[in-house]
Amino acid sequence: MIDNLYREWKAADPASARLLRDLWFDAEHYTVAAADQNFDSTEHFIVAGCDLYAGEPWVEERAAAIHLRLDPDERTCHARMAHTLTYGWAGHWLVRRGADPDALGRYRPLPADPYRLGVGVYDYQAEGLQTAGDYWCTRPGDARTRTIEDRIRRSGDRYQILAQRTAYPEHVTEGQREAHYVLLQDSHPRAAERRFVVQLETVDRLRALYTLDEGGFRSEREAQEWADRINPRRIAPLPATDPSTGLPAVPRHPASSTAPAAFRPPPTAGRFTR
Structure with missing residues (x-):
């Protein structure tokens, strides 16, 4: 979805215009991990991995949170994005903007060819990640x-x-x-x-x-x-x-090494007689 917004929707403000243009140019560098949307699909919340800065010192850019608000009548899109260190913190940013935390916890399965090298060229299941x-x-x-x-x-x-x-x-x-x-x-x-x-x-x-x-x-x-x-x-x-x-964490108290003595009633001083 993020790669066609620039062509199909008009930006609602200058910040949205810059972001939509960047997403259009760099769409192949973002891999959607989890997403949520409202009931009429006018608001979208996207957690994505970003490979634009792989191997660079600014590691806080490796995950992205993208929030899109669409106005179908005006064909406009309000867009904002935050880069974070982890998927969890990307989800936090989106939940604070209205996303369902349960939806963002349902991760999409990885594609069979995550590196886009062609079927049969790279056996993802056997090799894991390249790095x-x-x-x-x-x-x-x-x-x-x-x-x-x-x-x-x-x-x-x-x-x-x-x-x-x-x-x-x-x-x-x-x-x-x-x-x-x-x-x-x-x-x-x-x-x-x-x-x-x-x-x-x-x-x-x-x-x-x-x-x-x-x-x-x-x-x-x-x-x-x-x-x-x-x-x-x-x-x-x-x-x-x-x-x-x-x-x-609540400390665990060690179990007693000896079992408590069985209860015995105290001895009587003498038998009651009439």
């Missing part, structure tokens, strides 16, 4: 990742993004993996003891999947120091959070 940097060809790898993403999409103004950077590039793992992190400040009242959150997203080239992990810290300095020490060969464990709430 770990091909984020637009990935999907969530496990239930925990999907749960954290769902919370991100619905989080409103709960989080403030403080930093987002490459944790390690693919060349240090011989092209097998790469990872990026987002450092957040959490305003949830129950997060007072662990206000600063690191979300680490890792792309696995061979499986064409990404996984998301998360941990809470007491200070921004502690969180940033943990992120600065990320080593692809040995990543320190994150202070656990509940994936559905993002709050510190």
Whole structure:
């Protein structure tokens, strides 16, 4: 859809005109991962992967959130786009503009020929990604990742993004993996003891999947120091959070080593007689 808007619709304002022109020129660089639209198809919300900046330092541009509002009577289109580090944060931007978070969590299957090399030329299922940097060809790898993403999409103004950077590039793992992190400040009242959150997203080239992990810290300095020490060969464990709430995990109390003694009534002082 995004490649024909420029020709078929008139831009509603100068910003829309620039975006529609850019999408028309660069349509082949965007791969739709998930989408939502309203009941009469006049409003569209699109999460896409972007390969325009693959391998460049500005990794926050690898996912895109596109919001389109169409006026069929005037044949005009109001268009806005935000680039983000991850699909989850692209969905967050769109949900705040009216998208259904459940719809944006239903990812489209990858095409059989994601690199457009022709059927039979590239066996995607056998080879996975050409490089770990091909984020637009990935999907969530496990239930925990999907749960954290769902919370991100619905989080409103709960989080403030403080930093987002490459944790390690693919060349240090011989092209097998790469990872990026987002450092957040959490305003949830129950997060007072662990206000600063690191979300680490890792792309696995061979499986064409990404996984998301998360941990809470007491200070921004502690969180940033943990992120600065990320080593692809040995990543320190994150202070656990509940994936559905993002709050510190409830501590588990160890089971008692001995069973409690069976209840016995106290002995009577003497038998009651009349």
